[in-house]
Amino acid sequence: MKALLTATVATAALLAGQAGAKVLTVTPGGDAQEKIQTALLDAKPGDTVMIAAGRYELTDGLSLDVAGVTVKGAGPAATILSFDGQKSSGEGFLITSNRVTVRDLGVENCKGDGIKSKGVDQITFKNLRVEWTAGPKSTNGAYGVYPVASTNVLIDQVVVKGASDAGIYVGQSKNIVVKNSEAQFNVAGIEIENSMNADVHDNLATHNAGGILVFDLPNLPQMGGHSTRVFHNRVIQNDTQNFAKKGAIVGDVPTGTGVMVMANRDIHVFDNEIDQNQTAAVMIVSYTQAYDDLTYNPLPRDIAVHDNRIGKNGWAPQFPGGDVIAKAMGGTIPPVVWDGVTNFTPKGMSGPVAVRVHFTDGPVANLHFSAPGNVFSAKPQVTPTIDDGAIAEPKAVVLPKAQAAL
Amino acid sequence: MRTLLAALAAVLCLGAAPAPLICGPVNQAALMSATPAPTLSTYRLFTDEDAVHPNARVTPYALNTPLFSDYAEKSRFLYLPPGTHATYRPTGALDLPVGATLVKTFAYPFDLRRPGEKVRLIETRLLIHRRSGWVALTYVWNDDRTEARLKRAGARLQVSFIDVHGQSRQVDYHVPNQNQCKECHALSGRIAPIGVKARNLNGDFAYPDGRENQLVHWTRTGLLIGAPTPDKAPRTAVWDDPREPLAARARAYLDGNCGHCHNPRGEASNTGLFLNLEEARPVKFGVGKRPVAAGKGSGELETDLVPGRPDASIIAYRMASTEPGVMMPELGRSVVHDEGLVLVRDYIAKMQAR
Numbered sequence: 001m002k003a004l005l006t007a008t009v010a011t012a013a014l015l016a017g018q019a020g021a022k023v024l025t026v027t028p029g030g031d032a033q034e035k036i037q038t039a040l041l042d043a044k045p046g047d048t049v050m051i052a053a054g055r056y057e058l059t060d061g062l063s064l065d066v067a068g069v070t071v072k073g074a075g076p077a078a079t080i081l082s083f084d085g086q087k088s089s090g091e092g093f094l095i096t097s098n099r100v101t102v103r104d105l106g107v108e109n110c111k112g113d114g115i116k117s118k119g120v121d122q123i124t125f126k127n128l129r130v131e132w133t134a135g136p137k138s139t140n141g142a143y144g145v146y147p148v149a150s151t152n153v154l155i156d157q158v159v160v161k162g163a164s165d166a167g168i169y170v171g172q173s174k175n176i177v178v179k180n181s182e183a184q185f186n187v188a189g190i191e192i193e194n195s196m197n198a199d200v201h202d203n204l205a206t207h208n209a210g211g212i213l214v215f216d217l218p219n220l221p222q223m224g225g226h227s228t229r230v231f232h233n234r235v236i237q238n239d240t241q242n243f244a245k246k247g248a249i250v251g252d253v254p255t256g257t258g259v260m261v262m263a264n265r266d267i268h269v270f271d272n273e274i275d276q277n278q279t280a281a282v283m284i285v286s287y288t289q290a291y292d293d294l295t296y297n298p299l300p301r302d303i304a305v306h307d308n309r310i311g312k313n314g315w316a317p318q319f320p321g322g323d324v325i326a327k328a329m330g331g332t333i334p335p336v337v338w339d340g341v342t343n344f345t346p347k348g349m350s351g352p353v354a355v356r357v358h359f360t361d362g363p364v365a366n367l368h369f370s371a372p373g374n375v376f377s378a379k380p381q382v383t384p385t386i387d388d389g390a391i392a393e394p395k396a397v398v399l400p401k402a403q404a405a406l
Numbered sequence: 407m408r409t410l411l412a413a414l415a416a417v418l419c420l421g422a423a424p425a426p427l428i429c430g431p432v433n434q435a436a437l438m439s440a441t442p443a444p445t446l447s448t449y450r451l452f453t454d455e456d457a458v459h460p461n462a463r464v465t466p467y468a469l470n471t472p473l474f475s476d477y478a479e480k481s482r483f484l485y486l487p488p489g490t491h492a493t494y495r496p497t498g499a500l501d502l503p504v505g506a507t508l509v510k511t512f513a514y515p516f517d518l519r520r521p522g523e524k525v526r527l528i529e530t531r532l533l534i535h536r537r538s539g540w541v542a543l544t545y546v547w548n549d550d551r552t553e554a555r556l557k558r559a560g561a562r563l564q565v566s567f568i569d570v571h572g573q574s575r576q577v578d579y580h581v582p583n584q585n586q587c588k589e590c591h592a593l594s595g596r597i598a599p600i601g602v603k604a605r606n607l608n609g610d611f612a613y614p615d616g617r618e619n620q621l622v623h624w625t626r627t628g629l630l631i632g633a634p635t636p637d638k639a640p641r642t643a644v645w646d647d648p649r650e651p652l653a654a655r656a657r658a659y660l661d662g663n664c665g666h667c668h669n670p671r672g673e674a675s676n677t678g679l680f681l682n683l684e685e686a687r688p689v690k691f692g693v694g695k696r697p698v699a700a701g702k703g704s705g706e707l708e709t710d711l712v713p714g715r716p717d718a719s720i721i722a723y724r725m726a727s728t729e730p731g732v733m734m735p736e737l738g739r740s741v742v743h744d745e746g747l748v749l750v751r752d753y754i755a756k757m758q759a760r
Binding site for chain 1: 558589595677695699700706740
C-alpha cells in the first residue's frame, strides 16, 4: 500500500511538473522533413511531438536537442519514418538532449544508423521498430538503436531487423536496461560495448549471426566495461551468415554464436534459453587485435555462466580451425568455450590481474591459449565445469523512477 | 508604401557609400532577442540588401584552411558590439564577448574560374553569442538576392555551376537544420565557434587599404587584445599552398574538415578518432586504429590510416564517398572534394610505415 501511495504521488508530481506541456501533432502529407523537424525544433521541455499514423518520406536526418521531450507515434507499424530517400546524416534520428523518450513508431531503411543518442542522460527507446526491409545486407546501416556515451538507458519492446552491425547497440554508456526486445537478422542481435552496469533480460535474439555480445574495446574514451547481467533471454537459432563488412569488429563474430563475451569483467550469463546456435552457446574470449593502449585489459575476467537452459549448439563451428577443435572434442563444441588466457599483466603492475571464472553449465572447453587469439597454442581440454567459486553478481540496474515508470 | 520607406531610408543615409538601403548601426537588440528575426536584413549586419558591404563594426575575415562546402564560396564576417573586443587564446577559438556574431554567407559564382561574377547567394549563417551561450541560425536567400529568410528545419537546393576545370557541375545543396549546426559546432555538448582560432586567422587578408595579417589588423583596429606578433602565434597551414610542407597541409585540412567533430570534446568523441591539429598521438589520429562504429563505412578496410597505403585507409575511403552512412564528413557536402582527397591521399602515401 505504501508503495502504491508513493507511486501515485510520484505520478502526480510528474504531471504537475509538466503543467503547460503541449502536444505538437504532425500529420502525413506535404514536406515531411520540414514538418517533423520543425516540430522537433519547436518542442519545449515537457512537450510531446505526436507523429500521427502514416508514412513519412524523409530526405535527411532528423534531430532533437530539447530536453524532456517525448516523440511518439501511433505504433511501430502505423507511424513509419522512411529513410529510403535519405541524402545525408550518419543516422535517421539523432538525439542530443536529456530525458527524451522515443516510442511507438517504426523507422525504415536509414542509410547509416537508425536512432542514435549521444552524450545524454535518461534516454528511452520504447515500443519501436527499426528495420532494413530488404533483409540482411552489408549495405544496410550499422546500428538500429544506438545510445552512445549516455547514462540511464532504457530499451524496452524494441524490434530491430537487418542491421549490418548490431541491432540493439549500447556503447560507452552507464546504467542500462535492455528488455522485452527482439533482434533478428542483424549481424549482432544485442551488443553492450565498453559499458558499465547493464541488465539485458527477457529479450529474443534469433536469426542473427551472433545473439548477444558483451564487448570491451581499446582506444576509446570509455574503456573497462564491467558489471553486465544477461539473463532470462531467448538466444535461439542465430543462423544468418555474418554479413558485416570487414573492419567492423562484429565481422569477426562466427555465424551461429549464442552469447559472446570479449574482454570485460563481472559479466554474468544465467537463466537464458540458448539453443540451435551452430558455433557455440557461450564463448568467452580475449580481444585479439593489436592495440596501442596501455590502460586496456584485453582479458575477460570474473565471468559467470550458470543455470542456463542450453539446447543443441556447436555442431558446426564457424571459426577458423573450429572443425578440428570440434573433432577433438567428440564432434561438437561444448556449451561454454573459453580461450583460457589468464596471464595478462597491465603496465605498471608486478603480476597478472586475477582471472576468475564460474562456468557451471558444462561441459566447458578451455582452449588454453597462451595469448589472446593464439590458435596455434591451443591445448583444448574439456571438463564438466570450471569453477573458481561463486562470483558476486552485479546489483540490479536501477533507473530513475520517472524513467523506469515509462 | 514600401518604396516610399526605402526612398526615405536612402535619403536619411545620404552620404554613405554606396547608396545603401539599410542604414543605422547593427541591430544589437535583434541579435540578442530570444526570438530570431524572420529576415537577415533585420539585423543590419550589411548596408546593402544583398549582404556584400558590411556595416560598421562588421569585419571580413578568412581562414587559412576552411571547411569544404560543396565548392561554395564563403565570405565571413565578425561583428563585435561597440566597446568590446576579442581576447587572444593560443588554442581554441578566440574569446569573444557576449553580442559577438559570426556571419558566413555561402554563394556560388556561375563559373568558379570567375569568382564574384553572376553570384547566386545560397544562405547566410549566424552564430550569435547570447548571454545563455552561442545560438546558430541560418537564412536562405531568395533568387532575386533581395531577402534571406530564416530557415530552421533545413532545406535542399539544386545548384549548378562551372568548376575550375570548366566542367558543369550539379550540387544537391543541403542547408542544415538548426540542430545540425550544433552537430559540428558542439564542444562538450554546447555550441561553440570553430573557425575563429588564432592559428587559423594567422594569415593575410586583402583589406580595402591593402593586405595585412589578420591578427595584426585586428589588434591595430582594437578588435583583438592580447595577441603576440604573428611569428609568435600558432599558425594553421594553408591546405592548398604547395610551398608549405605536405604533412602540415594535410593535418590542417583534416583539422578543418574533420576535427570539429573528431576531437575529445566533439560530436564524434565516442569514436576515439581525433583529427584536430593538436592531436599528436598517432593511434588517436588513425594510425593503426581499428574502427568502432563505422559499420559499412569501413568499406572492407580494417584500419583508419595505414601509413604508405591510402587505398587501405578508411579515412581516404570515406572522403571519397558520397553515400550517406559512408561519406565523411556526414554533413556539409554532397560531392567529393577532389583536391582535398588528393592532398590527404598524398599525405598518407608519403607517411613512413612504423
